[in-house]
Amino acid sequence: MQNGAIQEFSMVSPISTKTLKTHAEPAIESPQKHTVLLVDDSRVQRRIVRALLARWGYEVIEAATGAEALDICATHPVDIIISDWMMPGMNGLEFCSRFRKLDREGYGYFILLTSKSETEEMVHGLEVGADDFLTKPVNAAELKARLTSGERVLKMESQLNEKNQIITDALTELQGLYDAIDRDLLQARKIQESLVPRNTLSVGRNTVSLFIKPCGHVGGDLVGAFDPNYNRLAFYNIDVSGHGITSALMTARLAGYLSGEFLDHNLAVEKRFEDFYALHKPAHVAESLNQRLLGDNGVGEYFTMAYAIVDLTTGHLSVTQAGHTHPVIQRADGRVEFVGDGGMPVGLLPDVEFENFEVQLQPGDRILFYSDGFTESVCTDGEMLEQEGLEKMLNRAAKLRGHEMLDDLFWMLTEQRGAEPLEDDVSAVLFEYEGV
Known part of the structure; x- marks a missing residue:
């Protein structure tokens, strides 16, 4: 097991059974049903976080390795990625870097789970493309806050894409009008030359x-x-x-x-x-x-x-x-x-x-x-x-x-x-x- 991984479900704290009971209020539905890719080599850690995500109204896809997660990202429209930093084979930083190089239509909000707290390590994570960090063991309220922040980013990105599409359509229409005017002006020049x-x-x-x-x-x-x-x-x-x-x-x-x-x-x-x-x-x-x-x-x-x-x-x-x-x-x-x-x-x-x-x-x-x-x-x-x-x-x-x-x-x-x-x-x- 990696550093910070949860060995047994009953031994986890603060996101143990006690934590789940503390947050046993009715599920909070996300305004838009986003898909979350949960990447962690710990099955127990995935079970705990998945339970929270499902209760909050997210669709959840799991992956045990960075390589498996990349394959999923290549075929599924994933909105938010929650990935452990320390994993065997491809670690979270490398996965994040390779994820950013994928040809995607929309933006993917990337949260790294880590036990690291050094500023230098955090800066390195931001440099390769991470958007946010969560320290392990995961706190439910903090996770919810990070997801809310990610949804705001995704919403702004979606709105920006819509506006860009409107602008693109308008520019395409204007280009068509310009081309028509240009043709008319060329003809007008011939007439004027006559x-x-x-x-x-x-x-x-x-x-x-x-x-x-x-x-x-x-x-x-x-x-x-x-x-x-x-x-x-x-x-x-x-x-x-x-x-x-x-x-x-x-x-x-x-x-x-x-x-x-x-x-x-x-x-x-x-x-x-x-x-x-x-x-x-x-x-x-x-x-x-x-x-x-x-x-x-x-x-x-x-x-x-x-x-x-x-x-x-x-x-x-x-x-x-x-x-x-x-x-x-x-x-x-x-x-x-x-x-x-x-x-x-x-x-x-x-x-x-x-x-x-x-x-x-x-x-x-x-x-x-x-x-x-x-x-x-x-x-x-x-x-x-x-x-x-x-x-x-x-x-x-x-x-x-x-x-x-x-x-x-x-x-x-x-x-x-x-x-x-x-x-x-x-x-x-x-x-x-x-x-x-």
Whole structure:
């Protein structure tokens, strides 16, 4: 027999017949019928403890060795384990350690029976996975208190598992919704990309190049160009307030107002004669868009815009700058000039008078419209790029043409941002004039 084991039923104290009579009151039913695995090489000890457990409403399974107990744990859902520390073969500590490594659905509350009282031994027991200790010989009231404590732990663990399952189910549902939204956004991006059906428009020797890079799935920037009649060309760069789906819906609407594919619906042109379309002045286009937006209930978005029409025979441009960034001209000799006076955004206030300003280009000159995603981009030094930074980038790209130049400007922008993702949509329109 091991240290502390009970040799004869009649010799046990304090959990003897006297102890059992002391606790002979009606059985206390456990609120939830837990299963207790009782592990002890002493049959007498198991008989005594089992009698108490059964009276308290527990289902009891017995094992005489740690190996037998492990086999039971592998096939039965055990809630509480009461195991002797000192057993032949596998002792209680080793059994506890191996029990903790089992693949179980729920937690098992582990109580070690021991005659040891040294702190170091107790710490070692906690380290291998024991939850509580009982000294031998067992006192019924103390055992009941330990079981009550274990039931509280099991109840909290059960409640936590239920809540975790609720959270898991909610996360699974949210993931499904997110995946559906993600698919919709990818489709929305394709639709938005179709709003700019071509990224280059060439009329004679003159070229308009269009560039747009949203910071998310969809963006609030819009670029476009159309040539409704001979030697006349219109192009624009729009930046809608905000980001995301709402702004993207606004760009889709604006693309319909300024469609180059369906000129009959384009409010920037007026049909004259059978197949001739005249271009309205840029300021008139801004005023028309302003009236459209303010006339719609529930629309709180506004946008900035740079819009120009150009006479390809003379290189003369008429431009309106509705709250947009200042257009920049790069002359044939490389000189850079920022032009424009600012102006009010479109869709913000009623009865706004928009202004036109004039620009004269010579063959070899070019003008760039760009969104504030360029100039307000924060570089690795913590400062915004601003006009000075854009001017340096234009000087570096002076020998490049068309889309190659716009791609290079964007590459330089991302280089100066380091690893930081875009915070705003980036868009640009480049018109290169070579004359007729």
